[in-house]
Every structure is written in C-alpha cells, then in structure tokens.
Amino acid sequence: MKEIIDSHIHLDLYSPNEVDAILAGLDSAGCTDVISVSYHLESCLRNLLLAEKYCQVHPAFGFHPEQKLPSDSEIQDLFSWMEKHKEQMVAVGEVGLPYYLRSEKGDNFAIEGYIELLDQFILRAKNWNKPVILHAVYDDAPIACELMEKHGVEKAHFHWFKxxxxxxxxxxxxxxxxxxTPDVIYEQEIQELVKQYPLEQMMVETDGPWRFKGQFSQKMTHPGMIHDTVAAIASIKNYRQEEVYQTFYKNTVDFYKLNLV
Structure with a gap:
C-alpha cells in the first residue's frame, strides 16, 4: 500500500473513541500523518493537545467561517493565543468566507465582518510565514483571491474547492x-476540477468527520478512504497510481514543511 497524508481533517470533532480508533489504524491504512484544522479557539486547544499526544497530528489554528462571527474580545483572544503558539502550528486554518451560511440567511446577511476577519488572518499568516488553509467557494472565492493577492500570499490551500x-x-x-475529497468518485463537479488542475498543485483530504455518499455511505470518514480518491484521480488524469501517490505525498510534505521521522 502506498503512503498518504490527509491534508485536511477536523480530528478534534470526532469522539474520543473515534480519534483513538483513527490514529491506531493509520499505519494499517498507509496514512503517515494528518493535518488537523481548527474551528475556533476551543478547537485550537483540542488540536494542540492531540498534536502533543500523537506525533502523526499536525495542527492548524484558525476560525471556520460558517458560524456566527466572534466578538472583538474573542477575536483578540484567538489572535493572542495563535501568536503564542505559532511555532506549534503548520498553518493558519481553517479560515475563509461563509458561502453556505450566507446562502441560508439570504440577502440581508452582512459579509463585511467576515472579509475583515479573513484579511486579518491572511496578514498574520504572511507575517508568521505560515500557509493559509481556505474555505472559500463559488462567489466567495474571488474575494479570498483578491485578499491574498493584496498581501502577496504564495502558499494557500483551498480545501474542497468549488x-x-x-x-x-x-x-x-x-x-x-x-x-x-472522496466525493471525486461520484461528483462530476469535482471530477471536472481535477481535469483542470495540475497534479503538482494538488493534495488529498477527507474533511472528516464529514460523511460521504456512494460506497462510503453509512461509514465513518477515515483517512484510509483517500486510497479510493487517489485511484479516481489517477483514472481521470490518466496517470499511473504510483506517480499520483508520490506526487501528493511530496506536495503535502513540502507545502506544510513537515519534518517526518
């Protein structure tokens, strides 16, 4: 079995028993490491604890945009905590813009505060020399692109992009x-994205504990599902699977500057 890295998982959102099962099964799944992204300050704390307990876990710290904006004091608490722990994170993330929340709330939804918050995260990532992990899809993606171009961001990772x-x-x-994500197996939209995007600028993820359909229906999302993702991508792009495995592994290690032993 070829080696993989899950480049985007919310490990802290699994139950403690599920976390133990996932990490105990990484070796047998051929997964050497995971990038565990954060949802808010409490999530950052949990991911840091997981990283201190398990060497395979590499945390990213941030604030997921698909939720109510934090207060000014909560934002400052998060920024201060991230500043204190910046050497322990591999990236700023998950951060971005609330496309799905905005779609749900309608035309009166105020996005300006989310744009300002994302701008602050991007600025700090630039100053800390850290990659940015982005949740920015559909109409929100150009806004995120503009912000990153403004700050000259070179290392950005758009997860589950549309x-x-x-x-x-x-x-x-x-x-x-x-x-x-594993939905490349059954989602034409993701298959078309794979056709367009260079393999050299691509990684693989689960976004667990998010659940998938098709052959993964009723199954707990696990990094081992990435092997099916790799097979699908190799078929779409007409590459040998061995080459896809090697490219994705190197891409992720280099992008996140993982010091693997």
Whole structure:
C-alpha cells in the first residue's frame, strides 16, 4: 500500500473513541500523518493537545467561517493565543468566507465582518510565514483571491474547492493548491476540477468527520478512504497510481514543511 497524508481533517470533532480508533489504524491504512484544522479557539486547544499526544497530528489554528462571527474580545483572544503558539502550528486554518451560511440567511446577511476577519488572518499568516488553509467557494472565492493577492500570499490551500473556471485559472497562476475529497468518485463537479488542475498543485483530504455518499455511505470518514480518491484521480488524469501517490505525498510534505521521522 502506498503512503498518504490527509491534508485536511477536523480530528478534534470526532469522539474520543473515534480519534483513538483513527490514529491506531493509520499505519494499517498507509496514512503517515494528518493535518488537523481548527474551528475556533476551543478547537485550537483540542488540536494542540492531540498534536502533543500523537506525533502523526499536525495542527492548524484558525476560525471556520460558517458560524456566527466572534466578538472583538474573542477575536483578540484567538489572535493572542495563535501568536503564542505559532511555532506549534503548520498553518493558519481553517479560515475563509461563509458561502453556505450566507446562502441560508439570504440577502440581508452582512459579509463585511467576515472579509475583515479573513484579511486579518491572511496578514498574520504572511507575517508568521505560515500557509493559509481556505474555505472559500463559488462567489466567495474571488474575494479570498483578491485578499491574498493584496498581501502577496504564495502558499494557500483551498480545501474542497468549488468555483468557476476563471477563478480556477487564477488560483493555478498564483501557484495555490487545492485538495480533493472522496466525493471525486461520484461528483462530476469535482471530477471536472481535477481535469483542470495540475497534479503538482494538488493534495488529498477527507474533511472528516464529514460523511460521504456512494460506497462510503453509512461509514465513518477515515483517512484510509483517500486510497479510493487517489485511484479516481489517477483514472481521470490518466496517470499511473504510483506517480499520483508520490506526487501528493511530496506536495503535502513540502507545502506544510513537515519534518517526518
């Protein structure tokens, strides 16, 4: 079995028993490491504890945008905590813009505060020399692109990206990365993205504990599912699976500067 890295998982959102089962089964699944992204300050704390307990876990700290904006004091608490622990994180994330929340709330939804918060996260990532892990899809993606171009961000990872071809070309030209989820097996939209995007700017992820359909229905999301993702991508792009495995592994190690023993 070829080696994989899950480049985007919310490990702290699993139950303690599920976390233990996932990490105990990484070796047998051929997964050497996971990038565990954070949802808010409490999530950051949990991910840091997981990273201190398990060497395979590499934490990213941030604030997921698909929720109510934090207060000014909560934002400052998070920024202060991240500053204190910046050497222990591999990236700023997950951060971005609330496309799904905005779609749910309707036209009166105020996005300005989310844009300002994302701008602050991007600025800090730039100052800390850390990659940015982005949740920015469809109409929100160009806004995120504009902010990152403003700050000259070179290392950006758009996870589970969805958007138009113009934005995809913009991301490719900027050298930014995407990661592909197991739904590439049954979602035409993701299959089309894989056709467009260079393998050299691609990684793989689960976004667990998010559940998938098709052959994964009723199953707990596990990094081992990435092997099916790799097979699907190799078929779509007409590459040998061995080459896809090697490229994704190297991409993730280099992007996150993982010091693997």
């Amino acid at each position: 958007g138009d071809s113009k934005t995809v070309r913009r991301m490719i030209e900027n050298g930014w990365f995407i990661s592909i």
